[in-house]
Amino acid sequence: MKIAVAGAGAMGGRFGYALHQAGYDITFIDRWESHVRTIRAQGFRIHINGEDVVAHIPIFYPEELVQSGATFDVVILLTKSSQLDSMLRAIAPIVTRQDTYSLCLLNGIGHEKVIEQHIPRSNILLGNILWTAALVGAGHIKLENSGAVDLCELHPNGKATAQKMVEILEHAGLNATYSTDVYYTIYRKALLNCIMNTLCTILECNMHTTGTSEHLRPIMMGIIGEFAAVAAAEGVRFDSKQAIEGMELSSRLDGIGVHFPSTYQDLIVHNRLTEIDCLNGYIMERGHHHGIATPCCSMITQLIRCKEDILNAK
Amino acid sequence: MKIAVAGAGAMGGRFGYALHQAGYDITFIDRWESHVRTIRAQGFRIHINGEDVVAHIPIFYPEELVQSGATFDVVILLTKSSQLDSMLRAIAPIVTRQDTYSLCLLNGIGHEKVIEQHIPRSNILLGNILWTAALVGAGHIKLENSGAVDLCELHPNGKATAQKMVEILEHAGLNATYSTDVYYTIYRKALLNCIMNTLCTILECNMHTTGTSEHLRPIMMGIIGEFAAVAAAEGVRFDSKQAIEGMELSSRLDGIGVHFPSTYQDLIVHNRLTEIDCLNGYIMERGHHHGIATPCCSMITQLIRCKEDILNAK
Numbered sequence: 001m002k003i004a005v006a007g008a009g010a011m012g013g014r015f016g017y018a019l020h021q022a023g024y025d026i027t028f029i030d031r032w033e034s035h036v037r038t039i040r041a042q043g044f045r046i047h048i049n050g051e052d053v054v055a056h057i058p059i060f061y062p063e064e065l066v067q068s069g070a071t072f073d074v075v076i077l078l079t080k081s082s083q084l085d086s087m088l089r090a091i092a093p094i095v096t097r098q099d100t101y102s103l104c105l106l107n108g109i110g111h112e113k114v115i116e117q118h119i120p121r122s123n124i125l126l127g128n129i130l131w132t133a134a135l136v137g138a139g140h141i142k143l144e145n146s147g148a149v150d151l152c153e154l155h156p157n158g159k160a161t162a163q164k165m166v167e168i169l170e171h172a173g174l175n176a177t178y179s180t181d182v183y184y185t186i187y188r189k190a191l192l193n194c195i196m197n198t199l200c201t202i203l204e205c206n207m208h209t210t211g212t213s214e215h216l217r218p219i220m221m222g223i224i225g226e227f228a229a230v231a232a233a234e235g236v237r238f239d240s241k242q243a244i245e246g247m248e249l250s251s252r253l254d255g256i257g258v259h260f261p262s263t264y265q266d267l268i269v270h271n272r273l274t275e276i277d278c279l280n281g282y283i284m285e286r287g288h289h290h291g292i293a294t295p296c297c298s299m300i301t302q303l304i305r306c307k308e309d310i311l312n313a314k
Numbered sequence: 315m316k317i318a319v320a321g322a323g324a325m326g327g328r329f330g331y332a333l334h335q336a337g338y339d340i341t342f343i344d345r346w347e348s349h350v351r352t353i354r355a356q357g358f359r360i361h362i363n364g365e366d367v368v369a370h371i372p373i374f375y376p377e378e379l380v381q382s383g384a385t386f387d388v389v390i391l392l393t394k395s396s397q398l399d400s401m402l403r404a405i406a407p408i409v410t411r412q413d414t415y416s417l418c419l420l421n422g423i424g425h426e427k428v429i430e431q432h433i434p435r436s437n438i439l440l441g442n443i444l445w446t447a448a449l450v451g452a453g454h455i456k457l458e459n460s461g462a463v464d465l466c467e468l469h470p471n472g473k474a475t476a477q478k479m480v481e482i483l484e485h486a487g488l489n490a491t492y493s494t495d496v497y498y499t500i501y502r503k504a505l506l507n508c509i510m511n512t513l514c515t516i517l518e519c520n521m522h523t524t525g526t527s528e529h530l531r532p533i534m535m536g537i538i539g540e541f542a543a544v545a546a547a548e549g550v551r552f553d554s555k556q557a558i559e560g561m562e563l564s565s566r567l568d569g570i571g572v573h574f575p576s577t578y579q580d581l582i583v584h585n586r587l588t589e590i591d592c593l594n595g596y597i598m599e600r601g602h603h604h605g606i607a608t609p610c611c612s613m614i615t616q617l618i619r620c621k622e623d624i625l626n627a628k
Contacts, residue, residue: 302530
C-alpha cells in the first residue's frame with residue numbers, strides 16, 4: 001500500500017514516521033518551504049519519548065508530486081484546517097483518481113464538507129486522532145504520550161480500504177480501531193478541543209493548569225450544553241456524561257494534562273491562525289443554521305479571533 | 315469640610331491629592347502596610363502628567379483613626395470592592411455618626427447594597443468616576459489623562475452635602491457634576507469596565523489594542539444586550555446606542571485607549587483578585603435574580619476567575 005501524508009506538520013510527522021518505521025512506502029506532501037528544505041537536507045528530526053531520531057522520508061511540494069505523476073492508494077489528510085481546501089486543489093490529480101482514497105484525520109468538525117467539494121464521498125475515509133504531537137521548528141517535531149485513532153468509510157465503497165488502513169495503522173503502533181460511529185468520537189474529541197484547546201490558548205497554560213480552576217466547570221457545562229444541542233440537530237450521538245468524564249481525564253498530570261494543545265501551539269508558540277472555525281466556530285455556525293443559541297461557543301470563538309488579531313497571527 | 319479618603323490606592327490617591335492641593339483637610343485611611351509606611355516616611359509620590367511630586371498627607375490604619383476619635387464630614391469610599399465591607403466594619407464608629415456622610419466612588423455596580431448594611435441610606439452619597447489612575451508601587455501612583463465625576467444623594471437628607479461635595483470636587487479640578495441620574499452613569503461606566511477591563515485582562519493588552527480587533531464587536535453586543543436587559547429589570551435607564559458610542563471612544567489612541575484598565579492592573583501587574591463580582595459577575599447575579607440569561611457576562615466572569623486561580627491572585 002502506497003501512502004501519502006498531506007500535511008507533514010507535527011501530527012502528519014507522527015503518522016508518517018510511525019508508518020515509515022513499520023516498513024510502509026510513505027511520501028510527505030507539504031508547502032512550508034523551510035520545513036521541506038530542512039527535511040530534504042538533514043532528514044526529519046523527531047524527538048520521541050525522550051529520544052532523538054532522524055527519519056529519511058521523501059517530502060514534496062504538491063505541484064512537484066503532481067508533475068511527477070505519482071499515484072497513491074491512500075492519501076492521509078493532516079493539514080491545518082485552513083489549508084485543507086488549498087491542499088486538495090493543489091493535489092487534485094492525485095486525490096481524484098478512482099482508486100485513491102483520502103483519509104481525513106484533521107482536528108475539528110466538518111472537514112468532510114470541504115473534502116466532498118473535491119472528492120466523491122465514495123473515496124473518503126474519516127477518522128479521529130487521540131494522539132498529541134508538537135512542532136518544535138522546521139523539520140523538527142516532538143512526540144510524547146500514547147494515543148489512539150479510529151476511522152471508517154463515508155460510503156460502503158470505502159469499507160475494505162478503511163479496514164485495511166486500520167490494520168496498517170495498528171501494525172505501525174498507532175492503536176487503531178475500525179469504528180462505525182466515528183462522528184461520535186470526532187464530536188467527543190472536538191468537545192475537548194473546544195474547551196481545553198481554546199481555554200489553554202486564552203489563559204496561556206497547559207491542560208492540567210486550566211483544569212485546576214474550579215471556575216472551569218461552569219464554562220465547560222455551558223459549552224457541553226451547546227454541543228449536545230447541535231449534535232442532536234446534526235444527528236450525531238453525543239453523551240454529555242462521558243464528555244464530562246473525558247474532560248476530567250484530560251487535565252490529569254499523569255496523562256495529557258502536561259500537554260499544551262495544538263491551538264496553543266499554533267497561536268502562542270508559532271503565531272499562526274488557529275483552527276477555531278472547525279471547533280467552537282463550527283458549533284456556532286451549525287447552531288445558527290439550526291436556530292440553536294450558542295453564546296458560549298460564540299464568545300470563545302470571538303475571544304480567540306480577537307487574540308489572533310492582537311497577536312497579528314498569520 | 316473635613317474629608318477622609320478610605321482606600322488610598324491609585325484613585326483614592328488621585329482624589330485625596332487633588333483635594334489636598336486645593337486646600338482641603340484630607341486624611342487617608344488604608345490597611346496596606348508598606349504603602350502606609352512609605353507614605354509616612356517619604357510622602358506620597360505622585361507622577362502626574364509627566365511630573366513627579368511628593369505630597370505630605372496624613373495616612374492612618376482604620377483602627378488608629380477610630381482610636382483617635384477623629385470625625386469627618388465626608389468619608390470618600392475608594393477601596394477595592396472586595397475590601398469595602400471590611401473597611402466599613404473597621405471604621406464603623408466614624409461612618410455611622412449622624413452628621414457624617416459616606417460618598418461611594420468605587421468602580422462597579424451594587425456597592426450601595428453593601429454600604430446600606432452599615433450606614434443608613436440617608437447618609438450615603440453615590441457617584442461615578444471617569445478618571446483613570448495607576449498604582450506604581452507602595453506609596454507611588456501615576457496619574458494621566460483627564461476625567462470627570464458625578465454624584466448624588468441616595469436620600470433627600472443628603473442633597474445639600476452632595477451639592478457641597480460637587481462644589482469641592484469641582485474646585486479641586488476633578489470636573490464634578492451633580493447628577494440626578496447617577497445610576498445611568500454608573501451603569502454606563504460599568505459597561506465599559508465589563509467589556510474593556512475584562513477583555514484587556516483576558517487578552518493582556520490596552521484598550522486601544524483590544525479595540526483594533528473587528529471581533530470585539532460581537533462580544534460587545536452580547537454584553538450590551540445582557541446589560542440592557544438587567545438594567546431594565548433593575549429600573550435603571552440604559553441607552554445601548556450611547557453605550558456603543560462610549561465604547562468606540564474608549565479605544566481611541568488620543569484618549570484613554572493607551573490605558574491599561576484597573577482590572578488589568580489588579581490581576582496582571584499586581585497579581586490581586588479583580589473586581590469582577592461588581593462588574594460582569596454582578597450582571598450575572600442580578601440576571602439570575604430576575605430570570606434573565608446572561609451567558610456572555612457569565613463566560614467573561616468565569617474566565618477572569620479562572621485566570622485569577624491560575625495566576626494564584628490574592
